[in-house]
Amino acid sequence: MSRQRGWLGNAAAAANLTAGRADAWLAGSLCALGYLAWLPLLVTVAGLPSRSDLAFAGARLFSSGSFPLNVLLLGSLAALLLLVGCLVAALGDAAILRSTGRGTHRSLTHDTEAAFGIVLLAALPAVATLAAIAIGIAIVAPGEFGAPDLDGPLLLRIAAQLLPLWLVLVATVLVGQAFGAVTMRRAIGVEEGTLTSALRAGLGDLVRNPLRRLGVAATGTAADLLAIALALALLRVLWAPIRVELAGGGLLSPGVLILLVGFVATWLAIVLLFGALHAWISNWWSLELGPAADEVGPPALEVGP
Numbered sequence: 001m002s003r004q005r006g007w008l009g010n011a012a013a014a015a016n017l018t019a020g021r022a023d024a025w026l027a028g029s030l031c032a033l034g035y036l037a038w039l040p041l042l043v044t045v046a047g048l049p050s051r052s053d054l055a056f057a058g059a060r061l062f063s064s065g066s067f068p069l070n071v072l073l074l075g076s077l078a079a080l081l082l083l084v085g086c087l088v089a090a091l092g093d094a095a096i097l098r099s100t101g102r103g104t105h106r107s108l109t110h111d112t113e114a115a116f117g118i119v120l121l122a123a124l125p126a127v128a129t130l131a132a133i134a135i136g137i138a139i140v141a142p143g144e145f146g147a148p149d150l151d152g153p154l155l156l157r158i159a160a161q162l163l164p165l166w167l168v169l170v171a172t173v174l175v176g177q178a179f180g181a182v183t184m185r186r187a188i189g190v191e192e193g194t195l196t197s198a199l200r201a202g203l204g205d206l207v208r209n210p211l212r213r214l215g216v217a218a219t220g221t222a223a224d225l226l227a228i229a230l231a232l233a234l235l236r237v238l239w240a241p242i243r244v245e246l247a248g249g250g251l252l253s254p255g256v257l258i259l260l261v262g263f264v265a266t267w268l269a270i271v272l273l274f275g276a277l278h279a280w281i282s283n284w285w286s287l288e289l290g291p292a293a294d295e296v297g298p299p300a301l302e303v304g305p
Contacts, residue, residue: 007212007288011219014283017100018276024099028282029275030092034085036224037274040231041267044239086123090115092275096282097188114187114195121199122180125172129165136162173221178213179206181285205289216288220281227277231270238263 018024029037094111140161159166183202187195206213242263245256 007215010287011284014280014287017283017287018280021099021279024096024279024283025272025275027092027095027099027275028278029271030095031089031278031282032092032271032274034087034089034092035278036228037271040228040235040270043232044235082123082127083120086119087112087116090119092278093119093184093282094188096279097185097286100283100286111188114198115184117195118180118184118187118198122176122183124176126169126176129169129172133162133165133169136165174214174217175206177217177220179203181217181282182206182213182289185286185289212288216281216284220284223277223281227274231274234270235263235267238266 091108091112094108094115098108098111137158140158179202182205183198186201186205187198238259242256242259245253245259
């Protein structure tokens with residue numbers, strides 16, 4: 001059984017399994033795109049907003065004649081994007097489990113539906129905390145904008161006043177990941193399993209093994225954050241000459257087109273590497289909860305219903 005290998009042993013075994021299953025990398029890329037793989041590209045191309053940008057956007061938002069409808073519209077758009085991201089991530093998770101022989105004999109559509117419900121339920125506490133942080137920023141930010149810059153950068157001052165909420169966010173993310181990973185494997189990995197029984201089993205497993213489950217969640221989250229930081233650093237280096245050329249009006253020059261093609265190809269490669277990372281974490285969770293995939297004998301990845 002996989003438990004006899006120990007926590008780090010399962011991590012190493014998951015890495016070996018992932019290295020030999022490139023099909024799971026593509027499924028993992030779906031999860032990564034539904035998660036945070038888009039963030040380095042967005043930050044690199046669009047850039048982070050400046051203090052003046054934030055002040056202008058906040059002033060327009062709250063002084064608009066359509067307030068609070070414009071805030072509700074933005075909230076609805078954010079909720080829609082969250083649903084789409086969860087659906088894409090659920091499809092990728094279901095495909096990874098099926099590719100390593102841990103899915104059911106039901107259709108991929110059925111497994112995706114189950115995974116989608118579990119992903120949403122596991123993400124709700126973190127989403128609620130993010131909403132509380134957004135409300136806190138709206139309350140704190142106006143006073144900080146008018147304060148002198150004597151106590152550090154503006155964003156750090158605002159974040160410091162919401163430190164308890166940031167700690168709650170970290171806790172909800174880790175608990176949500178652990179609960180969702182266990183519950184998903186109980187719902188999809190057992191042919192007779194139901195969503196209700198999987199939820200009970202996931203909660204009970206987390207209560208019995210909190211440190212081990214949260215340890216896997218924390219390691220996976222740290223790996224994701226490190227990968228995002230490295231990807232952001234690489235993309236910013238590649239985007240720097242493109243930004244200079246675009247600022248000079250060289251949009252259609254052959255040199256800029258070549259740089260753009262290389263930049264997009266690099267980002268696609270990064271997304272694939274994110275997929276391999278997610279597949280490794282997924283396989284690690286599976287080995288923590290059941291027999292090793294090489295003992296099961298994984299079939300080929302199914303992509304149809």
